Amino acid sequence: MPTFPDRPRLAVKLLDERMRDYMPHYATAGSAGMDLRALLDAPLTLEPGDCELVRTGLAIHIADPGLAGMVLPRSGLGHKHGIVLGNLVGLIDSDYQGELMVSVWNRGDTSFTLEPFERLAQYVLVPVVQADLEVVDDFDASARGMGGFGSSGRH
Numbered sequence: 001m002p003t004f005p006d007r008p009r010l011a012v013k014l015l016d017e018r019m020r021d022y023m024p025h026y027a028t029a030g031s032a033g034m035d036l037r038a039l040l041d042a043p044l045t046l047e048p049g050d051c052e053l054v055r056t057g058l059a060i061h062i063a064d065p066g067l068a069g070m071v072l073p074r075s076g077l078g079h080k081h082g083i084v085l086g087n088l089v090g091l092i093d094s095d096y097q098g099e100l101m102v103s104v105w106n107r108g109d110t111s112f113t114l115e116p117f118e119r120l121a122q123y124v125l126v127p128v129v130q131a132d133l134e135v136v137d138d139f140d141a142s143a144r145g146m147g148g149f150g151s152s153g154r155h
């Protein structure tokens with residue numbers, strides 16, 4: 001299996017000592033994300049439509065501007081229980097040093113109770129490229145041109 005020789009090392013601060021027992025990790029060698037857990041003192045019930053910002057108790061400083069973090073829903077929670085993210089996807093800047101927060105949204109039609117330290121979302125490290133924008137009058141010709149939003153039909 002290919003592995004990156006220089007696997008990035010991310011600096012993590014535990015903002016609550018209880019999180020030491022719940023460090024995010026890759027569940028399998030092929031996992032793309034690490035699960036994030038809810039730092040809660042008591043169960044949190046989300047009624048249909050409720051959206052709450054939930055602490056993770058962790059600050060992760062990515063530092064490398066060529067990387068970013070993404071907070072994504074867990075498929076089981078989303079599909080079975082309607083528990084997704086209020087911001088749909090969380091984008092974590094490489095220079096962010098604050099607590100990682102998860103916006104939890106119950107988009108379903110039944111209430112859902114999140115237990116303390118339950119895995120509520122996943123964190124994926126992704127490469128990013130920063131670009132410089134340059135204003136031009138015309139673009140070089142391309143195969144698509146200005147066609148979009150279904151211009152190629154359905155089938």
Ligand SMILES: O=c1ccn([C@H]2C[C@H](O)[C@@H](COP(=O)(O)OP(=O)(O)OP(=O)(O)O)O2)c(=O)[nH]1
Pocket residue numbers: 071087089090091092093094096099100101102103
């Ligand atoms: O699900 C998320 C999304 C963001 N963040 C943190 C990390 C990110 O780097 C910072 C800012 O996120 P973003 O730029 O998306 O927020 P904004 O609403 O544009 O606010 P800001 O003015 O702080 O950039 O908030 C989280 O902890 N969880």
